[in-house]
Amino acid sequence: MTNLNRNIVALAGGVGGAKLAHGLYQVVPPEKLTIIVNTGDDFEHVGLSISPDLDTVMYTLAGLANPQTGWGVRGESWHMMAALARYGEPTWFQMGDRDLATHILRTQWLREGQPYQVVTAELCRRLGIQCAVLPMSESPVRTMVQTAEGELPFQEYFVQQRCQPVVKGIRFVGAESAKPSRPVVTAIRHAEIIIFCPSNPWLSIDPILAVPPLRRLIVASQAPKIGVSPIVGGQAIKGPAAKIMAELGAEISPVGVARHLRDVLTAWVIDYADESYQADLTQLGLRTLVTQTIMKNDEERARLAREVLEFAK
C-alpha cells in the first residue's frame, strides 16, 4: 500500500465529491492529502459570505454532516430562518442555526482582510480537520448558468429554481483572472496522484479547471489523474448532472463525462453497472477500473478511496 504514502490531491465539489474526500481522509496520512474545493457556488446572502461546497467538505470530514441531505450540519434547527421569514426576507436559501456560525466567522474573517485559504484553514483547524482543505482560488469565481429563462447566478438556478430551467451554457465569471493560492499551486505541483472526486463535472469540476493556472498545472502534471464517474447506470447519484448533460447534448454515461474531462484524465473509475462502457473508455485512451462506486457509509468511502489509490500504482 505504498500509494497511501504519496502526495494526494483531490478535486471536489459538493456532496458526492465530499464522500470520496472523506474516504481518502480515512486512509491517507493527513499531511499527504490536499483537497481543492470548487468555490464557483460561493455567494453573498443577507450580507454573509457563503461557501456551500467548502462547508460540505468541511462538515463531512469533521463528521458533522447531515447524513440525510449530505449538506448542512446534522441535527440542525432553523430558528434564525423563521425569524428572517418574520422580517419578510426570502427564505429560499436555508441557513441552519449551527451552520450560521460558519457563515458568520467566515464573513468576519474575510472582511478583516484575511486570505480565503487562511480563513478556510482556520475553520478546518477549529473543527479538528487535519488534512489541507483549500478553496480553488483566492478571488471570487461565480458560476453563472445560462438557461432558457436567462442567465442565473448558480444558487438561484440550483436552490431557488431547483435546477428546473433548461441549461444552455455555463460560465465562470472571474475564473479567467482568478489566482489560486500558493498552497494550491504547491499541492498540485507536488501531487503524486490527482483524483477527480465524483462531483458534478459541469458545475463542480469545470469551475476548478476554468482557472487557467489550475488547468495548466493539472494538464502538465505527470501524476496519474484518476476520476470517479459521478454518472452510474445512466443517472447522477445526486443532483442535476444527468439533466444538465442531456440539455447540453452530452451522452449520459461514464463515457460522456470522460470525454468532457478527457484532457485532464489518465484513468477513469466506473461502476459495475457501467462495465459495458469499458471498451469505449479504453478507446479514449483511459485506463479503467470497474468497481462499486456508490458509497453508502464511511466504510464504503474508505474502501473506494483505497481501490482508487491502488489502481493508481
Next chain:
Amino acid sequence: MTNLNRNIVALAGGVGGAKLAHGLYQVVPPEKLTIIVNTGDDFEHVGLSISPDLDTVMYTLAGLANPQTGWGVRGESWHMMAALARYGEPTWFQMGDRDLATHILRTQWLREGQPYQVVTAELCRRLGIQCAVLPMSESPVRTMVQTAEGELPFQEYFVQQRCQPVVKGIRFVGAESAKPSRPVVTAIRHAEIIIFCPSNPWLSIDPILAVPPLRRLIVASQAPKIGVSPIVGGQAIKGPAAKIMAELGAEISPVGVARHLRDVLTAWVIDYADESYQADLTQLGLRTLVTQTIMKNDEERARLAREVLEFAK
C-alpha cells in the same frame, strides 16, 4: 385626556426604559410618539453590528421580548452560540438564534450604506411597530467605562465583567461630533412633552445628552420634561444603576438621580416608596408626582404612561 394627542418624545435605554416606552405606545397615537434610543451600548461582535437598546425597545413594542430577561426574544434558542463555542469563539455575549436575524439584517443594511435611522425604521416596520423608534445618532457613539481595572468598552464591562469592576468615570467616545438624524431633531423641536424613561441615567440617558445638539435642543425645549426615577427604595429596579451611583459618589435616591439630570428636567416621577423625598425635589425646583412606578405587566406600563401624560398638563 388631551395630552394623549400631543407630540410625545421619550428617551430610553434598555429594559426599564422600554417598559415605559411600551406603556406610551399603548396609550398614545403612534404618529404622535417618537422614542429616541441610546446607542452608546452598540458594538461589533463577530462582525455583526449589534444595538442592544434598540433591540430591547423594538422587541418590547412588538410584543416579542423575553418576559424573564426583559431583553432578547421570547422562546429563544441558542444553537448558533453552541456552534460558535465549538469553533472556540468567546461566548460571553449571547446571541439567540431568533435575535440573530435582527443582527444579520442590520449589519447587511448598514454595510450597504443605508442610514442608521432608515435601517432601524425598516426593522421596526417589518415587526409591525407603528411609532417612530430612532437611534440617538447616525454616527457611532461608544460608551467607555473607566474602572479600577482600566477602561472597558461598555459590553465588556456590562456583560463580560457583569458590572463587577468599580466605576471611576464614564465617557462617550464619538458623542462630541455625533450627528442626530433629521427625524430626531424634528421630533425634539416639535415635542410637546419630553419623557425620560426609567433607564440608567449614567449609562442610558447620559449618552443621549452627551450628543451636543441633543442636549441643546432638550435644554431649549419649552415642553414639560418629565423623568421617571429608575431608583426606587434605594435600589435600581434592574441593572447596576445603584452600584454605579455609589461608586461615583451620588446619593442613591430619586434625588440623587434628579440632581444629576437637573438641567434637563422640569418634573420628576417617584414611587410611593420614596414619598419622603418630595420636599427635597421641590427644593430642587422640580414638580413631583408620587405614584406606583414599578411596571409588572402591560397594564401597569399603560397606567404609568397615562399618569405621566396627565401629570404633564
